[in-house]
Amino acid sequence: MKTVLFKKILIAILVLTGIFVFIPGVIALENSCIDCHKTLTPFIEEQQHFNQIRIQHLERNVACSLECHEDKVRQLATANYQQWSESVHALKGVSCDACHGGDPKQATKEKAHNFKNTTDPQSPVYYTNVPNTCGKCHPKELDNFENSTHYQKLESLQLAPTCTTCHHPHTFTKPNPEDFRNSCGTCHSVYKKIAPYDIPLTAEDLLRKVNKLQFNIEMAQQDIFWAQKNGTDVAQAKKYTDNALNTLGNLAPMWHEFNLTHFEDEINSANMDVKKAEDIVKPTTTPSKTASPKAPGFTGMAGLITLIAVFYMLRKK
Ligand code: HEC
Ligand code: HEC
Ligand code: HEC
Ligand code: HEC
Ligand code: HEC
Numbered sequence: 001m002k003t004v005l006f007k008k009i010l011i012a013i014l015v016l017t018g019i020f021v022f023i024p025g026v027i028a029l030e031n032s033c034i035d036c037h038k039t040l041t042p043f044i045e046e047q048q049h050f051n052q053i054r055i056q057h058l059e060r061n062v063a064c065s066l067e068c069h070e071d072k073v074r075q076l077a078t079a080n081y082q083q084w085s086e087s088v089h090a091l092k093g094v095s096c097d098a099c100h101g102g103d104p105k106q107a108t109k110e111k112a113h114n115f116k117n118t119t120d121p122q123s124p125v126y127y128t129n130v131p132n133t134c135g136k137c138h139p140k141e142l143d144n145f146e147n148s149t150h151y152q153k154l155e156s157l158q159l160a161p162t163c164t165t166c167h168h169p170h171t172f173t174k175p176n177p178e179d180f181r182n183s184c185g186t187c188h189s190v191y192k193k194i195a196p197y198d199i200p201l202t203a204e205d206l207l208r209k210v211n212k213l214q215f216n217i218e219m220a221q222q223d224i225f226w227a228q229k230n231g232t233d234v235a236q237a238k239k240y241t242d243n244a245l246n247t248l249g250n251l252a253p254m255w256h257e258f259n260l261t262h263f264e265d266e267i268n269s270a271n272m273d274v275k276k277a278e279d280i281v282k283p284t285t286t287p288s289k290t291a292s293p294k295a296p297g298f299t300g301m302a303g304l305i306t307l308i309a310v311f312y313m314l315r316k317k
Pocket of ligand 1: 032033034036037040096097100101102103104106107108109112113117118
């Protein structure tokens with residue numbers, strides 16, 4: 001009896017630690033920003049549209065957009081909550097105040113909101129301050145970003161692409177290839193006269209190739225798994241895919257430095273590694289080759305069928 005009780009207590013403790021350790025979002029509920037913002041009414045398409053215009057204006061340092069569209073934009077607080085709640089940041093308990101400031105222990109809006117408005121150049125989320133705000137937790141990315149000749153050139157012009165140019169505010173997901181048409185195209189176009197004009201398409205093409213490389217690596221890893229099961233020595237093949245993974249991992253800094261020059265070479269070399277890995281494991285893994293010798297008594301079955309056929313033909317005669 002005692003052991004049963006002990007087991008129950010142990011399970012309860014495990015479940016509770018599970019909740020607190022693995023789901024930081026539960027702890028984040030203590031946070032007034034989140035408590036309040038999740039109760040605000042959902043957003044209609046028109047309001048989203050206005051925020052989009054505002055964001056684009058902000059990126060071009062056109063402050064007027066806020067005065068023009070203020071009413072509609074202010075109400076976007078809820079939409080921001082919804083986007084954020086599905087992000088990695090929500091999962092890791094990075095709440096509103098981590099970027100916006102304010103006091104999450106205060107329950108009233110007035111007291112909690114002791115932060116500067118987004119359009120105030122002092123605000124931590126004003127677009128020129130965004131890299132430093134993110135950099136508190138992502139120092140490596142900030143470092144890469146600041147070291148780019150691109151960024152330094154732009155800082156003086158106040159026409160800087162920032163972290164949120166590529167990472168959607170609040171979802172902070174990695175960008176999709178087609179996003180670059182918009183995010184880079186707002187500046188790099190013949191209309192805006194900021195060279196190089198081909199940047200949006202080049203960036204789109206490169207990110208597609210990166211995604212393809214990632215897919216190729218995953219396929220090679222699957223083939224290695226099956227080859228290993230079939231008794232092939234996969235050590236060298238694994239080294240090749242590890243190399244490719246390494247190269248893939250080193251691509252993020254190149255984005256953050258806006259260094260697109262050697263990108264294609266890197267992708268090509270990683271794809272070569274994947275191919276070398278496939279050359280080692282592929283021959284043993286194609287289904288037709290593995291299936292036939294492995295099928296139970298294939299030759300025996302074939303023989304039996306021939307025998308039956310011969311008997312059948314003899315009887316017909
Ligand atoms: C008691 C409710 C409440 C609390 C607590 C609260 N907010 Fe808000 N917040 C609102 C409402 C309502 C809006 C919508 C804008 C409006 O109507 O003024 C808003 C708007 C905002 C905006 C848009 C800025 C603006 O002025 O338009 C930001 C950013 C924001 N909140 C962040 C936070 C952060 C960060 C916290 C925690 C430190 C927080 N909020 C706590 C109710 C709250
Ligand atoms: C990881 C950082 C980060 C977190 C966490 C975050 N935000 Fe933001 N937020 C930003 C940035 C950066 C901007 C400015 C981007 C822009 O203008 O498009 C912004 C813009 C906004 C705006 C529009 C600002 C305005 O004045 O119109 C609102 C509203 C807002 N956030 C609310 C929230 C709420 C509510 C939460 C929590 C549920 C939250 N944010 C969490 C970074 C963050
Ligand atoms: C308070 C700390 C904190 C701040 C501030 C912060 N982040 Fe994060 N961010 C995290 C954590 C924690 C993760 C989870 C992954 C990890 O551990 O690196 C993360 C993950 C990410 C990811 C990866 C998302 C994915 O899908 O894998 C991106 C992109 C990102 N953050 C961008 C930003 C940007 C842009 C800003 C500024 C607007 C920002 N972060 C501000 C803590 C932070
Ligand atoms: C030119 C577009 C671009 C800009 C600007 C940008 N990022 Fe990224 N970022 C990316 C891409 C693309 C990836 C995904 C890289 C990959 O997985 O290959 C990424 C990945 C990340 C990750 C995940 C890291 C990882 O290794 O998977 C974090 C965190 C991040 N970025 C933070 C930031 C911060 C902070 C800033 C601003 C200082 C920033 N980014 C600016 C394009 C950008
Ligand atoms: C807010 C405006 C703006 C946005 C958005 C923008 N850029 Fe730029 N970019 C510039 C300016 C200005 C230059 C400098 C042009 C010059 O010196 O002739 C530049 C130059 C560059 C260069 C050449 C850098 C060099 O050192 O020669 C690259 C590469 C580049 N941008 C990539 C990108 C990518 C990729 C994106 C989208 C993720 C992007 N840019 C978005 C304004 C922008």
